[in-house]
Amino acid sequence: MVRLSGSEARAIAEAMLRLPGGRDLEANRAVFCELVDTVTRDRIDEIVVTYFAAPHSYTTDDVVELSCHGSPVVLARVVEMAVARGARMAAPGEFTQRAFLHGRLDLTQAEAVRDLIDAESLYQAKVAARQLHGELSHTVQPIKRALVELIACLEAGLDFAEDEVSEMPAAEIVSALASIAEPLHKLEASFAFGRVVHAGLTLAIVGRPNVGKSSLFNRLVERERAIVTAAPGTTRDLVTETVTLGGLPVRLVDTAGMRVALDEAEAIGIRKSMEALADADLVLVVLDSSAPLSDVDRELLNDVRERVAVVVANKCDLGEASAPATQLPVVRCSALNGDGIPVLREEILHCIRGGTAAPEGALVTNLRQQQTVHVAVEALQAANISVANRVPHEMLLLDLYTALRSLDELTGATTTDDILDVIFSTFCIGK
Numbered sequence: 001m002v003r004l005s006g007s008e009a010r011a012i013a014e015a016m017l018r019l020p021g022g023r024d025l026e027a028n029r030a031v032f033c034e035l036v037d038t039v040t041r042d043r044i045d046e047i048v049v050t051y052f053a054a055p056h057s058y059t060t061d062d063v064v065e066l067s068c069h070g071s072p073v074v075l076a077r078v079v080e081m082a083v084a085r086g087a088r089m090a091a092p093g094e095f096t097q098r099a100f101l102h103g104r105l106d107l108t109q110a111e112a113v114r115d116l117i118d119a120e121s122l123y124q125a126k127v128a129a130r131q132l133h134g135e136l137s138h139t140v141q142p143i144k145r146a147l148v149e150l151i152a153c154l155e156a157g158l159d160f161a162e163d164e165v166s167e168m169p170a171a172e173i174v175s176a177l178a179s180i181a182e183p184l185h186k187l188e189a190s191f192a193f194g195r196v197v198h199a200g201l202t203l204a205i206v207g208r209p210n211v212g213k214s215s216l217f218n219r220l221v222e223r224e225r226a227i228v229t230a231a232p233g234t235t236r237d238l239v240t241e242t243v244t245l246g247g248l249p250v251r252l253v254d255t256a257g258m259r260v261a262l263d264e265a266e267a268i269g270i271r272k273s274m275e276a277l278a279d280a281d282l283v284l285v286v287l288d289s290s291a292p293l294s295d296v297d298r299e300l301l302n303d304v305r306e307r308v309a310v311v312v313a314n315k316c317d318l319g320e321a322s323a324p325a326t327q328l329p330v331v332r333c334s335a336l337n338g339d340g341i342p343v344l345r346e347e348i349l350h351c352i353r354g355g356t357a358a359p360e361g362a363l364v365t366n367l368r369q370q371q372t373v374h375v376a377v378e379a380l381q382a383a384n385i386s387v388a389n390r391v392p393h394e395m396l397l398l399d400l401y402t403a404l405r406s407l408d409e410l411t412g413a414t415t416t417d418d419i420l421d422v423i424f425s426t427f428c429i430g431k
């Protein structure tokens with residue numbers, strides 16, 4: 001699809017269209033028509049054109065969308081002809097940026113458009129769609145209103161100090177501050193889960209060589225992705241694959257077996273395994289349950305005892321020679337015949353949910369949003385201390401204005417151009 005937005009969009013498009021019956025484009029109507037070369041007048045495609053008249057369009061400008069069959073040469077020619085008539089190429093995210101600048105979307109909604117496009121799981125899409133609908137902004141609105149009311153009361157106390165208006169009592173200010181801060185705390189806390197929804201999780205599969213890490217990895221990604229051999233030390237590079245578990249993207253990392261390396265490549269592989277283990281949100285420690293526990297096994301179990309981890313007693317089809325002594329959940333399975341794999345999946349899901357329960361209501365899903373909420377929370381805390389210390393209300397108001405400004409930044413009511421540039425540059429072109 002080629003999408004044009006702006007006051008000239010319609011004229012530029014019509015020059016390359018042959019509409020049925022020589023008619024004009026009609027707002028909110030899709031028409032089937034011929035696409036003609038503006039120079040040769042040859043027909044080069046048959047397309048569907050949709051025209052959205054300002055202000056009822058995505059950008060609030062006139063928008064024309066040309067849906068072609070998809071030949072890259074035809075699409076390139078359409079763009080070329082449009083540019084020849086005065087159009088210019090859109091910057092990444094520029095359509096959404098215009099929608100934002102014209103007040104059609106706020107900033108959290110614009111970010112939701114990007115998240116929706118980038119969604120790798122339906123659950124991510126659902127969360128983004130909720131934010132696109134304004135869930136986060138709607139949650140912030142009443143908080144902002146309460147803050148503005150408090151500011152107004154304090155300002156009135158200052159302005160009319162000589163008149164009848166009395167200063168707001170400290171207890172009342174404290175209770176107003178608490179009711180404003182409480183939902184903000186909740187929002188800030190939602191980032192623990194929002195971050196995971198947005199960025200997914202990493203799960204590292206670690207263990208001694210030959211315990212069946214790659215076999216297990218293949219089981220979890222449901223295809224033969226990593227090489228499996230009977231020879232120890234086969235996997236040297238990290239092999240990664242993303243799967244969806246509980247609606248969240250989980251990046252599985254198969255690693256080189258932990259042992260004293262036999263050559264340089266293996267040594268590098270083992271170092272990378274250590275890094276993957278350190279970086280992972282979740283760890284699967286794989287043991288060969290048919291063999292006695294080795295020192296490496298014990299060391300690994302000790303290393304991850306404070307982590308979110310699951311111990312996999314693999315090769316259970318060969319009988320059980322070792323039962324690991326650990327506080328971590330242990331799942332017996334066989335990567336060879338598939339026994340216990342569904343239980344393992346459940347256990348991984350349990351870890352994901354346990355560490356990061358989905359909170360009720362709006363989610364803060366990126367660092368920018370989290371930081372604006374955090375600044376507001378801190379400013380409210382400072383205001384609380386000021387009240388306790390009987391600091392003059394002029395000073396107290398400074399903190400409240402800081403909080404208000406930060407909430408305005410969250411929704412983009414006040415945001416500097418450079419921040420906007422950063423946000424919209426993460427979009428793809430045409431969105």
Ligand SMILES: Nc1nc2c(ncn2[C@@H]2O[C@H](COP(=O)(O)OP(=O)(O)O)[C@@H](O)[C@H]2O)c(=O)[nH]1
Nearest residue numbers: 210211212213214215228229230315334335336
């Ligand atoms: N009997 C049995 N053999 C397994 C099992 N899982 C893996 N293996 C075998 O153990 C060997 C090493 O497996 P691999 O996945 O490459 O182990 P890695 O070195 O930890 O990645 C291969 O011959 C596998 O077929 C299992 O559950 N039972």
Ligand SMILES: [Mg+2]
Nearest residue numbers: 213214234235
């Ligand atoms: Mg391997």
